[in-house]
Amino acid sequence: MTETVFGRVTRLLAAFDEDEPSLPVAVLAARADIPLSSAHRLVASLVAEGWLVAVGEARYAIGTRLWELGELSPVAVRLREVALPHMVRLYEATGENVHLAVLDVDVPPERAEIVFAGRITGRASVPTLGREGGRHPLHTTGVGKAILLGRDEAWLDRYLAVPLLPETSRSITDPEALRADLARARARGWASTHGEMTLGNISVAAPLAPLTGLPPAAIGVVAHAGDALEKRLAPMVTQAARELSRALRPDA
Known part of the structure; x- marks a missing residue:
């Protein structure tokens, strides 16, 4: 079967990652398994349309137009925008990192991961690995475990x-x-991790109620490990999840 141009463009865009957000054409071609000459033509077309942008010397990165289109997704428009005030309140109540995550429903369970849809942090918050748009395992993150509950x-x-x-x-x-x-997490209504993603950190998270048109989601807090901190955070996290779930209902 002859490969479509769209297929090549998809592989080329997927060549970028968190560790290397800008790449030269030769690396893009190699990662996408595309002939170098074809990669040069595709990159030139993508730059002209704003999907890629030239940065530095002979390097390219994701362009503003692609970011703009991504911001039209339901996760951004329906979930994150509604969630932000609830995330701010949870941050103000705890002083800790607040994460909003969704399940990647475009892959089978064997390859499932979470994608961070939102994040609020402060100067005094514990350092974490999460970023908006970043991917992490379900089984080592609080928000990931919370999604697994459903x-x-x-x-x-x-x-x-x-x-x-x-x-x-x-x-x-x-x-x-x-x-x-x-x-155990399902019985109490919230999930937790203890140094399972980053040593010395704990996370407490709760799932959001299912909503048509949105992927399974969860909200959670990440903090330094400490005695009784998990039980102090849990009521605030579960309350935030309930309030956000209600706000996301069409009749809210």
Whole structure:
């Protein structure tokens, strides 16, 4: 089957990542498995349309037009915009990092990850790895575990069929241990991690109610590990999740 131009453009744009947000054409061609001559033509067309922008010397990055189109997605327009006031209130109440995440529903459970849809932090907040648009595992993040609480057994079976990779020495990688952890979280209504994504940090998160047209989502807080901090944060996080869920309802 002859590959379409759209397919090549998709692979070329997917060549960018968080570690290297700008790349030369040769690297783009290699990562996208596209002949260098074709990559040069595609890059020139994408720059002309504003999808890519030239930065530095012979390097390219995602352009403003592509970012503008992304801001029209339901995750941005319906979820993040409504969520921002609730995230601000949660930050003001806790002084800690607040994360809003969604499940990537465009891939099968075996490849599932969360995507950060929003983030609020301050100078006194603990450093975290999350950024808007960044991807992270479900099983090592509080918001990821919170999203897992709403997945059915068939979905979880497929997700757990793939080895769970550790992020730290405290990451839960045994499928049955993760199922037990999720069962405890489901019973109390919120999920948590303890040094499973970053040593020395804890996270507390709660899922949002399902809403037609939006992917499964969760809101959570990340803080330095401390005695009784988890139980102090949990009521504030679950309240924020309930209030945001109500605000997102069409009749709200």
